[in-house]
Amino acid sequence: MTEKVLISTCKYEGKYFAVGISSKNGKIIRITLPKKSEEEAIEEITNIYQDYVINNENQNIAREIAVIYSGKQSDVTIDHLELSTGKYSPFKSEFMRDVLMETCKIPCGSVESYKSLAKKMNTHAYRAVGTALAKNPYPLVIPCHRVVRSDHLIGKFGGGSEMKKELLVKEGVKIRGNKVVEK
DNA sequence: TCGATGGCTTGTA
């Protein structure tokens, strides 16, 4: 099935992050958004990968995720991610990978809409773009929080809209109420 | 295989 997953966690500002690393090639296969407890963070990974060890061997990477969360640049990039597609891969389909690769192109400090992302991919499946983003295995590293609704409302987010808003504010996006302000 | 369900969009009232 799948190889053993090495799980590491870190605490940052009272929140807990977890990362799962493939023992096979050292690539990241899962990242969690900050959780209230360490167990909750770990569980998000062990729910998917049954063959795992929690050894904090890669705590440096977990810390880097917290760095990104704090709004700073990190040297953990998509080069560190497992980008394969398939039933047992982080990306379940080509479509999902395409969507997430496209969102990687959105620069810090700007946003894109679900629809414009779909357009760039030559499809009208903006709704499916949303579901693909909802399943992003690498939040923060793949900036799914930079995708908002086309009417400029913030839209939904795995970690809650409030967190999505905070992340955008940290990146310098101008927001009024629940809307991104036009330039 | 088929229907239900989304981190959506546009139009109408």
Next chain:
DNA sequence: CTACAAGCCATCG
């Protein structure tokens, strides 16, 4: 401003 309805298309059970 809010409230619906219809349309969209990949995914999941």
